[in-house]
Every structure is written in C-alpha cells, then in structure tokens.
Amino acid sequence: xxxxxxxxxxxxxxxxxxxxxxxxxxxxxxxxxxxxxxxxxxxxxxxxxxxxxxxxxxxxxxxxxxxxxxxxxxxxxxxxxxxxxxxxxxxxxxxxxxxxxxxxxxxxxxxxxxxxxxxxxxxxxxxxxxxxxxxxxxxxxxxxxxxxxxxxxxxxxxxxxxxxxxxxxxxxxxxxxxxxxxxxxxxxxxxxxxxxxxxxxxxxxxxxxxxxxxxxxxxxxxxxxxxxxxxxxxxxxxxxxxxxxxxxxxxxxxxxxxxxxxxxxxxxxxxxxxxxxxxxxxxxxxxxxxxxxxxxxxxxxxxxxxxxxxxxxxxxxxxxxxxxxxxxxxxxxxxxxxxxxxxxxxxxxxxxxxxxxxxxxxxxxxxxxxxxxxxxxxxxxxxxxxxxxxxxxxxxxxxxxxxxxxxxxxxxxxxxxxxxxxxxxxxxxxxxxxxxxxxxxxxxxxxxxxxxxxxxxxxxxxxxxxxxxxxxxxxxxxxxxxxxxxxxxxxxxxxxxxxxxxxxxxxxxxxxxxxxxxxxxxxxxxxxxxxxxxxxxxxxxxxxxxxxxxxxxxxxxxxxxxxxxxxxxxxxxxxxxxxxx
Numbered sequence: 001x002x003x004x005x006x007x008x009x010x011x012x013x014x015x016x017x018x019x020x021x022x023x024x025x026x027x028x029x030x031x032x033x034x035x036x037x038x039x040x041x042x043x044x045x046x047x048x049x050x051x052x053x054x055x056x057x058x059x060x061x062x063x064x065x066x067x068x069x070x071x072x073x074x075x076x077x078x079x080x081x082x083x084x085x086x087x088x089x090x091x092x093x094x095x096x097x098x099x100x101x102x103x104x105x106x107x108x109x110x111x112x113x114x115x116x117x118x119x120x121x122x123x124x125x126x127x128x129x130x131x132x133x134x135x136x137x138x139x140x141x142x143x144x145x146x147x148x149x150x151x152x153x154x155x156x157x158x159x160x161x162x163x164x165x166x167x168x169x170x171x172x173x174x175x176x177x178x179x180x181x182x183x184x185x186x187x188x189x190x191x192x193x194x195x196x197x198x199x200x201x202x203x204x205x206x207x208x209x210x211x212x213x214x215x216x217x218x219x220x221x222x223x224x225x226x227x228x229x230x231x232x233x234x235x236x237x238x239x240x241x242x243x244x245x246x247x248x249x250x251x252x253x254x255x256x257x258x259x260x261x262x263x264x265x266x267x268x269x270x271x272x273x274x275x276x277x278x279x280x281x282x283x284x285x286x287x288x289x290x291x292x293x294x295x296x297x298x299x300x301x302x303x304x305x306x307x308x309x310x311x312x313x314x315x316x317x318x319x320x321x322x323x324x325x326x327x328x329x330x331x332x333x334x335x336x337x338x339x340x341x342x343x344x345x346x347x348x349x350x351x352x353x354x355x356x357x358x359x360x361x362x363x364x365x366x367x368x369x370x371x372x373x374x375x376x377x378x379x380x381x382x383x384x385x386x387x388x389x390x391x392x393x394x395x396x397x398x399x400x401x402x403x404x405x406x407x408x409x410x411x412x413x414x415x416x417x418x419x420x421x422x423x424x425x426x427x428x429x430x431x432x433x434x435x436x437x438x439x440x441x442x443x444x445x446x447x448x449x450x451x452x453x454x455x456x457x458x459x460x461x462x463x464x465x466x467x468x469x470x471x472x473x474x475x476x477x478x479x480x481x482x483x484x485x486x487x488x489x490x491x492x493x494x495x496x497x498x499x500x501x502x503x504x505x506x507x508x509x510x511x512x513x514x515x516x517x518x519x520x521x522x523x524x525x526x527x528x529x530x531x532x533x534x535x536x537x538x539x540x541x542x543x544x545x546x547x548x549x550x551x552x553x554x555x556x557x558x559x560x561x562x563x564x565x566x567x568x569x570x571x572x573x574x575x576x577x578x579x580x581x
Contacts, residue, residue, distance in 0.1 A: 007311060008134075015092040015135060022091075026084045030144040033077045036070050037292075038151050041285040043067045049278035089136025093128050096135075100124045100317060108322045109388045110348075118204020122197040123317055127310040133300075134307040142300055145293035152286050152293075160275065163283055166265050167258070167290065174254045174294050178247060192240045192309070195233040202229050255291045262287035324390055327405040331414055336364040336526040337399050337496040339385065344394035346380060354380045356549045357394070362542060364399070367522060369537025369557065370530045371568075372546035378530045381546075382500045385528065386417045398496070416494040418502040422481040430465035433487050440491055448490040452517040454483060486517050497527045534571060543568050 016023055047063045101124060104112075153171060157164025206213065206222055213222055266280040275283075331337070339362040346355040355377045362368045370378050383389055384396060387403055396403045403411070424432055434440040442465055449458045457480065461467045469476065476484075482502060489497060502514075522539070531537055543560055545553040545567055553560070553567045560568040 007315060008307075011096075011131075011311060011314075012135070015095050016088070018095075019088050019091055022084055022088050026081060026088065027144075029077050029081045029084065030141070031147075033074060033081065034144055034148045034151065036074045036077070037148060037289060038155065040067060040070050040074075041282050041289065043070065044285065045278040045282040047278075048281055049276050052277060085136040089132045092135035093132055096128050096131070096314070097124055100128065100314065103318060106322060107320060108324045109383070110323060111320060113348075116201030116205050119197045119201030121204060122200035123313055126196065126200065127313050130310040131307050131314075133303045134311075138300060138303060138307070141296065145296050145300070149290065149293040149297075152290050156283065156286055159279060159283065160269060162269070163262075163265050166261050167287065170258050170261050171290060171294065174251075174258065175297070177250055177254055178294070178297070192233075192236045194313070195236050197313075199229050199233055202226065251295060255294075258287055258291065259284075324387065324408075325404070326408050327402075328407065329401060329405045330407060330410045331399055331401065331495075333399045335399075335495070336524060337414060338362060338364040338397075338526065339368075339496075339528070340395075340397035340400070341381075342395045342397070344384065344391045344396055346377075346384060346389065346392045348389075353392075354549050355384075358549075358551060359394075360544055360551065360554055362526065362528070364526055365524060366541040367527045367529060367539055368542045368544060369540030370528060370544050370546065371534070371537065371571075372552075375548075376546040377549045378546055379500055382417065382498050382528065382530055385496075385498055386415050387411055413492075414494055415496045415498065416489040416492050417498045417500065418485050418489060419500045420478075420482075420502055422485045424469055424476070424481055424484065426470060427468070428465060429461060429467045429469065429484070432469060432484055433465075433491060435488065445487070445491065448487055452486070452490065452520055454487070454517070457483060482514065483517075486514065486521065489521060495525060497521065497525055498530070499527065500530045 043063055043066055047060060047067070050059055050063065104120060104124065149171060153164060153168050156167050202225065206226075213219060262283050266275065266283045269275045270277065270280050339360075341358055341360045344355060344358045345353060347353045358377075358381065360368075370381065372378050380389075384391055385398075385403075387406075387408070390404060398406065398411075425436075427436070430442065430445065433445055445465065446458075449455065458464070485502070518539070529537055529540060537543060537557070540557050543553070543555060543557045544551060555563075555566070555568075557568070560566040561572060563569055564573075
C-alpha cells in the first residue's frame, strides 16, 4: 500500500508542532553527533601516521585524549538524544491517541456495532504504538544519516577521487538494492496489522462474554475459533518477518562488497605511495562508518514500512465520518420538552424495518408509557429520541424543533436516558455520580441523595462518596447501580427523561426506593417510560402499545382503561403482569 508523502508530513507537522523546542534540541544533538563521527577517524589517522613518523609521546597523548574525549561526548549525546526523542515520541503518540478516541466516541452507533471493542483498542493503541519511532526521531534520523552519508563521501573524495568515486558508486548501489526490496514488502505489514486487529477484536469479545461462554459450555468452540484466527495470522507474520530478514541478509552481502572495494582501492594507492597507512585506516574506518547510515536508513525504512501500515489504518479511521450530522440550533424553550413523532420508520439493516410509520404526540410535562413484546421496537424508539440514530424516513420533533437541527450537546444536556444496564467506571462514587465533572459539589450530591430518600443506602457505603468502585461496578448489586443512575439524572436536571426498562432487574426493596425517587424525579418533566411490566406505567398519562414495529394502540391511559374494547384494558382486566411474549 502506497502512502502519499504528504500524509507523512501532515501527521508529523500536526503532532510535532507543539514540541518545536524539543525537536530543535534533538536536531542539534544529532547534528553534533554527526560532526564527532566524521572527526574521530581523522584523529585516528593523525595518531597512526604520527606514531609511524616518530612524533613525540606528548603529541600522541594529546591526540589520544582528544579521541577519548570525543568518544565520551558522543556517548553523552546519544543518551541525550534517546531521552529527548522518547519524550517527543510519547507526547506525539499520546496526542494522536486522544484525537482517535475522541473521533471514535463521536462516530455513530452503526460504526460501533460493526467494529468489535478489541479491534478498536488495537487500532487506537496498537497502530499508534507502531508510530512511536516515526514520531520520536524518524525524520531527523533519516536527515542526519543522509547528511552523515554525504559527509563521508565528500571527505573520501577529498582524500582521493578514485576512493571517493568507487565508494560513492557503492553507496548508491547499496541504497538502490535496499530501497527496492523494502518497497516490495510494505503491503505485508498492512495485512499483518489488519490480522492483528482482528485477533484483538476476537479476544475482547470473548473476554467480555466469559460467563456466557462457560455457562453454555462453549469453551471448545471459542478455542477452535482462536486457533483458526492464529493460523490465519501466522503466515502473514512469517511473510512480513522473512521480508525483513531478506533485506538484512542483502545488507550483509552489500556491506561485504563495500569492504572489498575499500581494501582493494586503498591497497593499490598505498602500494603506489599515493596515500599513507593512516589514510588506509581512515578509508577503512569511513567505509565501516558508511555502513552505519545505510544500515540505519534500512532499519528506518523497516520502521517506515510498519508506520505506513499504521498510518494507512489511522487515516482510514479518521476518514470514517459519522452518519449523524450535528445541527446548529439549541432548544428555544426552557420548559419541559414536548415530543412529536411523524410517520417515522427506521431500519438498522436495509430491508429489515424495525419501526414502521410511527406517529405520536406527547405534550410537555406528560408521561408516556410504552409497552410491547420483546423486539417490538420500544428501545429503538428511545434511541431515536436521544439521536443515537437518525430516522430512515419521517420526522421527529423536540419542542417543535427538528431533532437533527439541534446540537448534540444540547440534546445531551436536556435529555436523560436511563437503561437497565448502568455503565459504572473504575472510580469513586463521587466521580461516578458526577461523571467526573469537578464543578458538581459534594453538598449538591448529598442533598439529592437525602432528598430522594436514599440516606440509608448512602450510610451503608464504607467510605461515603470516596468509596471506590471496581471496573464495571463490581461490588454493587444491580439495584444499587440503578440508584446511582437515578442520582445522576437528578444532578443533570434534564427536561426529558427516558426510562428504558430501568427497573426491570430491581428487587422489591430497591423498587420501592426507586418509586419514591420517581415521584420527585418526574415532577415538572416530560418522561417516556419503556416497560414490559404493567405496573411500571401506572403513573403514565398516555399509553402506546407497539407490535412488530407498528403502533397497535395509542391513547390516554384513563380513556383506555374505560374502554373495554381496548388492548390495554384487556391486559389490566386479566391481570397480566408482563407483556413479553
């Protein structure tokens, strides 16, 4: 896969521009190192010729000390370059990770449903990690090695045109061979990284489903899938690794040819008396040094090959756009939100409608109870109301304004969506309730806890608001997790609340606490209660019953109860507790 050069420059300029000082320091360090690498052989040449020519011990000692000093400074420069480049690399890759995470969070639910969590983790973290060397010192190293290469060739030409010409020809030949072999194998790393992401996606999916796998006895099936994934991945790994070793082997052969050329030319010129023995050593030393930038450029091309695969995948992720386009308006009214659904149809997959021409109205401050079988479209309706998806056809209005004309932030700030699955973080109770908002004070949280009758529950917490929760809410019951969700809603103070079977998993005692909380929570707010238990919608003003994506019945709850021909009346009359099947 060929990546345009401008993509490399674009990525570098974006994530290194904030570190201009450190990049400049790194450039100076590397440039100083090049000077010392070029000077050191000259010192040794002088030492050898001086020793053979009978120079005093004092002159030889000074030359030796200068050489040792240069070697020490070189080591210090290498340490400094490593330290600075590591910092530059981490700063750049962390910034890139942040941007990728933010981009993924803002993508629509259709994208997240089609990508496994493990796959996204590998793309956000694994691909970016592969770019570490690219950000830390790749471009500077390439430039410095090119300068070092040119410096060596110029100094060799300065010694003798025959030496310079022969080794310059060798250098170009070596670069051509290595570059040609490298370019041919770039696609191997792209395929390998894709297979690696697939493996991580598979592992993430299985880890989150461990309980279901073990309880259903699917261990062997999962392991067989794992082995198949590994077997598919192995040939790609072998192919990309063998390409690397082929280049490495070719490099050894090329460098051997370079040494033969250097010794042959130097031996001829020395025998004819054109150069000294010190110069022979100088040529040999420079030839060995010549191998270093070529070898490093080869290694950097290998890193570039990996980087190209990662850049392609990062670019592909950045180029993925959300199908939900943000509006520009805010809700004009500060009163409870009214809802208007007009001929709305929706389908997750083309040709499979989930909602069919739904139309309903809910006035501000009223409560709508939504009933229906599993799969009737209740949760889908809720997701459309909070704009996790856009309708396939029809229109949806909040307080008279089209939902797709509103800003995402305005929808989020004014609507609370509570499901039976509460997302809890590996953090304190305070952070889980405030959702990491430092502006929310402890007094505000405690007042709400006491106001909705959760004082006894709060008293049971070992460290109060500082009680630390494990990842996923470990240590809390489903009821306690749901209580946290309701406190979040009070802190948010929304104008529309959607309860999507939020009390389905609660025990009787917790249900009573939730009922008391709901009495206060729903006051002066519009609410949509999606439920399969009939008692849950007793406080509803209006009732809608869905069946196979269509409205089976819709009306005022009291009117439906008085109408003996209504479905709702029949359900209540027969005392059916749950509307599930």
